[in-house]
Amino acid sequence: MSEPVLKLENIGRTFSQGQEKVLVLENVALELHPGEIVALLGPSGSGKSTLLQLAGLLEPPTMGSVIIDGIDCSKARDTKRTEVRRDKIGFVYQFHHLLPEFSAVENVMMPNLISGVPKSKAKSHATELLTRMGLEHRLSHRPAKLSGGEQQRVAIARALANNPLILLADEPTGNLDEQTAEMVFQYFLDVTRDRGVAALVATHNTELASRMDRIVRVHDHSLVVD
Numbered sequence: 222m223s224e225p226v227l228k229l230e231n232i233g234r235t236f237s238q239g240q241e242k243v244l245v246l247e248n249v250a251l252e253l254h255p256g257e258i259v260a261l262l263g264p265s266g267s268g269k270s271t272l273l274q275l276a277g278l279l280e281p282p283t284m285g286s287v288i289i290d291g292i293d294c295s296k297a298r299d300t301k302r303t304e305v306r307r308d309k310i311g312f313v314y315q316f317h318h319l320l321p322e323f324s325a326v327e328n329v330m331m332p333n334l335i336s337g338v339p340k341s342k343a344k345s346h347a348t349e350l351l352t353r354m355g356l357e358h359r360l361s362h363r364p365a366k367l368s369g370g371e372q373q374r375v376a377i378a379r380a381l382a383n384n385p386l387i388l389l390a391d392e393p394t395g396n397l398d399e400q401t402a403e404m405v406f407q408y409f410l411d412v413t414r415d416r417g418v419a420a421l422v423a424t425h426n427t428e429l430a431s432r433m434d435r436i437v438r439v440h441d442h443s444l445v446v447d
């Protein structure tokens with residue numbers, strides 16, 4: 222079997238609340254292989270978002286190791302963690318977080334421009350991604366002129382701009398009505414499968430979860446496999 226693109230080795234996270242320590246995650250182990258799409262389920266407050274933040278190197282675990290594409294990021298310097306995050310990980314959230322003063326294509330170009338890709342190349346790449354998301358007629362629209370489903374599809378295209386190995390998605394369709402959520406989720410599945418990107422998707426929607434390759438659940442601070 223291929224090497225995992227993401228490996229969580231017994232990671233845990235506690236938060237300090239005044240004098241108290243609040244345990245959220247403990248001994249979480251997970252391997253995500255190239256192209257694998259995994260649903261992350263668990264009740265509200267169980268730690269799904271916290272787990273995605275640890276996996277995405279947005280905060281360090283209080284124990285254990287996060288290994289991305291063979292690199293042990295727990296022991297890496299901040300600059301290395303930032304580089305791994307930029308080059309290997311894409312994020313999609315429940316709310317799109319697009320930059321309001323920029324058009325759809327400019328939003329999707331942004332990660333490439335920050336990485337030093339020439340403007341013309343970034344533009345053609347962003348156009349290709351938005352076209353793949355069914356948005357070729359919305360390239361120059363600003364976020365406020367797009368529907369909720371279109372905004373989320375732009376956010377997915379932006380998350381793919383740097384050709385990540387891993388997509389981390391936190392309730393990517395949680396803010397959409399059922400029909401729009403279905404359409405956006407199908408785009409999400411198709412584009413991640415096309416590109417062989419591995420994805421870990423936190424969701425409360427068991428129907429969407431059942432269409433992913435497998436399901437893991439946060440239970441009692443740890444992960445159980447369905």
Ligand SMILES: Nc1ncnc2c1ncn2[C@@H]1O[C@H](COP(=O)(O)OP(=O)(O)OP(=O)(O)O)[C@@H](O)[C@H]1O
Binds near residue numbers: 243265
């Ligand atoms: N920075 C923080 N400081 C203190 N506690 C925190 C912090 N971040 C998260 N928590 C706590 O960690 C627990 C897990 O939160 P998290 O947002 O990861 O849950 P979740 O499963 O994503 O919930 P939901 O499905 O409602 O989004 C919660 O009890 C939350 O209050």
